[in-house]
Amino acid sequence: xxxxxxxxxxxxxxxxxxxxxxxxxxxxxxxxxxxxxxxxxxxxxxxxxxxxxxxxxxxxxxxxxxxxxxxxxxxxxxxxxxxxxxxxxxxxxxxxxxxxxxxxxxxxxxxxxxxxxxxxxxxxxxxxxxxxxxxxxxxxxxxxxxxxxxxxxxxxxxxxxxxxxxxxxxxxxxxxxxxxxxxxxxxxxxxxxxxxxxxxxxxxxxxxxxxxxxxxxxxxxxxxxxxxxxxxxxxxx
Numbered sequence: 001x002x003x004x005x006x007x008x009x010x011x012x013x014x015x016x017x018x019x020x021x022x023x024x025x026x027x028x029x030x031x032x033x034x035x036x037x038x039x040x041x042x043x044x045x046x047x048x049x050x051x052x053x054x055x056x057x058x059x060x061x062x063x064x065x066x067x068x069x070x071x072x073x074x075x076x077x078x079x080x081x082x083x084x085x086x087x088x089x090x091x092x093x094x095x096x097x098x099x100x101x102x103x104x105x106x107x108x109x110x111x112x113x114x115x116x117x118x119x120x121x122x123x124x125x126x127x128x129x130x131x132x133x134x135x136x137x138x139x140x141x142x143x144x145x146x147x148x149x150x151x152x153x154x155x156x157x158x159x160x161x162x163x164x165x166x167x168x169x170x171x172x173x174x175x176x177x178x179x180x181x182x183x184x185x186x187x188x189x190x191x192x193x194x195x196x197x198x199x200x201x202x203x204x205x206x207x208x209x210x211x212x213x214x215x216x217x218x219x220x221x222x223x224x225x226x227x228x229x230x231x232x233x234x235x236x237x
Contacts (some may be wrong), residue, residue, distance in 0.1 A: 005051050017045045040078045040141025047079070058140065063195075063198050073116050073139075080117040089121045094156050098211040100149060102192040109132075109149040109188070111142050126152055150184050153215070168222040169214075170173075173230030174237075187214075194232065 006014070025033060025039055026171060033041075046052045052064060061072035084092075092115070101110040113119045123133055131148035135141065143153075156181075157165060166180040174183045191210055213221035 006049075009049050009051070011047060018051055019046060033185050035170070040075065040082070043075050044079055044083075053113065076114075077116045080115055084117065086121075089118055090156065092118055093125075095212070095214045097149075097153055097156060098167075098208045100188075102195060107146050107186060108143045108193075110144075110145055111202070112140055113141050113142060121151070125155065130157060138163065146185065146188060150181055150188065152186055153188075153211075154181055156215055158217050161219075164219050164220065165214055168219045169226060172223065172226035173228070183198055184214075187211075190232070 021042065021188055023036060025031065036136075043052070048056055052061065058069065058072050058076065061067065061075060062069060065072070065075075067075075083233070096111050096113060096118070097109075101112060103110070111122065113122065116139075119135070119139070122142060126133055126144065129148075129151045131144060131151060132137055133148070135144040154162075162180055166183060169183050169187070170176045174186060178186075209225060211217075
């Protein structure tokens with residue numbers, strides 16, 4: 001399973017992890033830790049050694065550990081729950097929101113999330129905003145309406161940056177007599193049309209360079225990235 005990878009790990013690091021495993025298994029008494037807790041602890045140590053990535057795809061866990069999909073999801077969920085604060089989850093969510101997947105045939109937008117805890121975090125935030133998601137096609141592909149995506153997108157822009165973001169986009173050509181929600185919707189619709197037109201597929205993932213600056217409130221990057229953006233013509237225009 002990990003033969004080649006283990007050979008490349010520093011011996012002192014392996015010794016340190018082995019000591020942690022023995023200490024945990026024998027404290028306060030030999031075998032007193034539950035199998036579930038020890039499985040989670042061992043999984044975290046495999047990540048510490050670099051044998052499993054910090055943010056692995058579920059299939060990587062399944063193939064490396066020879067476990068079921070349910071077991072892999074549970075391990076990822078438990079580990080993330082122990083290591084992630086709401087602030088960390090929000091940071092990860094901003095990155096994923098900056099890479100939406102557009103569908104050619106309908107107005108749904110999808111976010112691909114391999115971290116089950118982060119998926120629940122997104123659903124929780126959307127529910128608070130009055131929206132529900134659809135993951136019937138795939139547990140890792142969460143679909144939502146354009147309005148739901150815009151709502152969570154706006155919610156994740158830092159409060160102190162929203163007016164500056166709006167002003168920067170207006171300066172780049174967005175309509176000045178609308179609110180930030182309408183401006184964001186115009187950006188998303190334009191991106192969807194431009195990207196699907198270029199790729200010509202049924203769905204396409206947008207690069208983080210377009211939406212990342214908006215979510216991060218990076219005004220200079222917005223000005224550079226969206227210069228001339230609103231003047232671009234699409235096939236439908």
